[in-house]
Amino acid sequence: MLQVFFPHGIARYVAGVQTQVAAWQLPVGGFIAGFGARMSNGCTSGHGICGLASLQIPSLLAVATFLTTAIVVAHVVLALGGH
Amino acid sequence: MKPVSLLAVLAGGALFGFGLASSTMISPEVVLGFLRQQDFGLLLVLGSAVCVTFVAYRFAPGAMGKPLLEAQFGTHPSELNRDTILGAAIFGAGWGLCGVCPGPAISGLGAGNWPLLLALIGLALGSYVQGRFFGPVPVLRAAA
Numbered sequence: 001m002l003q004v005f006f007p008h009g010i011a012r013y014v015a016g017v018q019t020q021v022a023a024w025q026l027p028v029g030g031f032i033a034g035f036g037a038r039m040s041n042g043c044t045s046g047h048g049i050c051g052l053a054s055l056q057i058p059s060l061l062a063v064a065t066f067l068t069t070a071i072v073v074a075h076v077v078l079a080l081g082g083h
Numbered sequence: 084m085k086p087v088s089l090l091a092v093l094a095g096g097a098l099f100g101f102g103l104a105s106s107t108m109i110s111p112e113v114v115l116g117f118l119r120q121q122d123f124g125l126l127l128v129l130g131s132a133v134c135v136t137f138v139a140y141r142f143a144p145g146a147m148g149k150p151l152l153e154a155q156f157g158t159h160p161s162e163l164n165r166d167t168i169l170g171a172a173i174f175g176a177g178w179g180l181c182g183v184c185p186g187p188a189i190s191g192l193g194a195g196n197w198p199l200l201l202a203l204i205g206l207a208l209g210s211y212v213q214g215r216f217f218g219p220v221p222v223l224r225a226a227a
Contacts (some may be wrong), residue, residue, distance in 0.1 A: 026198055028183055033174050
């Protein structure tokens with residue numbers, strides 16, 4: 001049974017593929033994203049997939065907004081030497 | 084919600100996770116690569132997902148009449164107000180900083196990418212603080 005779920009062994013699975021994004025960026029970015037997602041009533045899934053697929057203008061505006069700030073912040077982080 | 088509907092939710096979640104994993108969207112590096120215009124795969128994934136979901140939303144209710152498991156189809160309309168846009172701007176800032184949004188934070192754990200737990204804890208805390216200290220709790224409305 002275990003062989004089916006972990007064909008390379010559990011140790012290999014636990015070792016996994018670890019992200020190289022800096023450890024501080026994950027909780028800090030996650031906190032900000034969680035705060036914003038609840039405030040905005042949606043995230044990339046809620047506004048991005050469900051909202052756009054049901055042709056809702058507020059979701060379209062939300063997607064345009066979060067794509068813009070995400071692109072800006074991702075470039076700024078890179079410029080400042082982050083991951 | 085009927086207990087059997089929870090199985091449908093489980094299956095839907097599993098399929099969503101499978102899709103995020105097979106499209107490599109569970110990797111923060113891939114997402115950040117998109118945000119830095121190095122890899123436009125995310126647009127393809129998002130666009131395809133929107134198309135499939137659009138077809139389901141648009142045609143399934145008419146073709147089926149009622150859902151297989153529940154009494155009626157529901158909707159969850161987006162509201163346009165200051166918080167929708169300001170919240171989206173804040174969400175984007177966090178997403179751009181860590182490259183992780185809520186779906187991949189959860190499904191990426193299935194790939195053994197344990198540092199994503201840090202992002203997941205951050206997401207939960209941020210959501211808690213927003214609801215507890217800033218503004219009303221969002222209410223999901225059932226379809227009329």
